[in-house]
Amino acid sequence: MAVAIHIEGLTKVFEVGKSQVTAVDHLSLDVDEGEIFGFLGPNGAGKTTTIKMLLGLIFPTAGSATILGKDIGDIQVKREISYLPESPYFYDHLTGRELLDFYGRLFGLSAQVLKQRTDELLELVGLADAGGKSLRQYSKGMMQRIGIAQALVNDPKILFLDEPTSGLDAIARIEVRRIIQRLKEQGGKTVFLSSHQLLEVELVCDRVSIMNRGKLVRVGNVEQLLVGSDMEIIGEGIPEEGLARIRTLIPDARTQNGRLTAVHSDEEIIGQIIDIIRAHKGHIISLTPQRRTLEDLFVQTFKEEVRA
Numbered sequence: 001m002a003v004a005i006h007i008e009g010l011t012k013v014f015e016v017g018k019s020q021v022t023a024v025d026h027l028s029l030d031v032d033e034g035e036i037f038g039f040l041g042p043n044g045a046g047k048t049t050t051i052k053m054l055l056g057l058i059f060p061t062a063g064s065a066t067i068l069g070k071d072i073g074d075i076q077v078k079r080e081i082s083y084l085p086e087s088p089y090f091y092d093h094l095t096g097r098e099l100l101d102f103y104g105r106l107f108g109l110s111a112q113v114l115k116q117r118t119d120e121l122l123e124l125v126g127l128a129d130a131g132g133k134s135l136r137q138y139s140k141g142m143m144q145r146i147g148i149a150q151a152l153v154n155d156p157k158i159l160f161l162d163e164p165t166s167g168l169d170a171i172a173r174i175e176v177r178r179i180i181q182r183l184k185e186q187g188g189k190t191v192f193l194s195s196h197q198l199l200e201v202e203l204v205c206d207r208v209s210i211m212n213r214g215k216l217v218r219v220g221n222v223e224q225l226l227v228g229s230d231m232e233i234i235g236e237g238i239p240e241e242g243l244a245r246i247r248t249l250i251p252d253a254r255t256q257n258g259r260l261t262a263v264h265s266d267e268e269i270i271g272q273i274i275d276i277i278r279a280h281k282g283h284i285i286s287l288t289p290q291r292r293t294l295e296d297l298f299v300q301t302f303k304e305e306v307r308a
């Protein structure tokens with residue numbers, strides 16, 4: 001698969017008075033074409049600074065990046081990308097349709113192309129009926145959705161969305177997520193999506209990365225990152241003698257209504273538990289790998305960082 005975004009040693013140091021803040025610290029990362037890529041990290045992790053460097057809005061202190069094979073300083077890149085900032089500001093005397101029209105004309109789209117594009121985009125973001133209303137009447141969620149439509153006016157190959165769901169209520173968040181899912185189904189676009197909310201990216205992203213204090217701490221396929229090494233075994237019909245042996249191996253194994261639940265990360269131990277259950281003519285009801293949530297992973301990643 002072709003690489004959409006290639007980042008190498010990207011670094012940004014801000015001078016604040018006499019001191020320096022390293023907002024992004026030697027970040028290296030590849031994002032594939034067509035991928036929905038989650039860029040996660042708590043506030044202050046360096047997400048917005050990274051996005052601004054990739055967009056050419058601020059200059060890196062060190063390192064480099066290419067977008068679709070071209071250096072981020074190359075003006076040609078600008079045609080292929082688009083951006084929805086963290087807190088977008090639009091002229092609110094315009095209607096939704098006028099806003100899209102305005103941005104479309106900035107990109108030099110013909111009236112005919114623009115009309116069709118505007119209709120498609122209003123439909124995509126669920127604002128087909130609200131296109132004639134002025135933005136002043138839009139809710140926060142509607143504003144964010146028209147913002148996404150605006151960012152799609154030039155039919156970019158790569159879309160940067162900086163915390164598109166932050167500050168939205170649950171329903172509005174689902175709506176934004178649905179738009180990203182629709183873009184994914186349509187295919188052809190690479191989406192670079194930053195968030196400090198894990199659930200948001202878990203549901204829509206192919207791969208995610210986790211940033212903390214300017215550094216990349218993890219990157220991978222959502223499934224790979226989420227599969228933990230713990231196995232849960234549930235058994236039934238195990239006599240007390242068998243349960244006692246199991247408890248010597250896993251002291252915190254639980255039994256309730258004659259049903260055993262035990263969790264362990266060591267395959268060897270899990271194997272022994274299975275043998276004990278069988279030897280005592282008990283039944284194995286299930287054997288399940290424990291799926292961590294991204295939340296767990298986040299917490300664990302930061303614990304590892306603090307220890308390091």
Ligand SMILES: Nc1ncnc2c1ncn2[C@@H]1O[C@H](COP(=O)(O)OP(=O)(O)O)[C@@H](O)[C@H]1O
Pocket residue numbers: 014015016021022023041042043044045046047048049050
């Ligand atoms: N223009 C700036 N001047 C000084 N420090 C900045 C500037 N922009 C960001 N920072 C600092 O860089 C760090 C990363 O910020 P940012 O990229 O906005 O993080 P995120 O988007 O992940 O919340 C923070 O410590 C922030 O205070």
Ligand SMILES: [Mg+2]
Pocket residue numbers: 047048049086162163
């Ligand atoms: Mg930010």
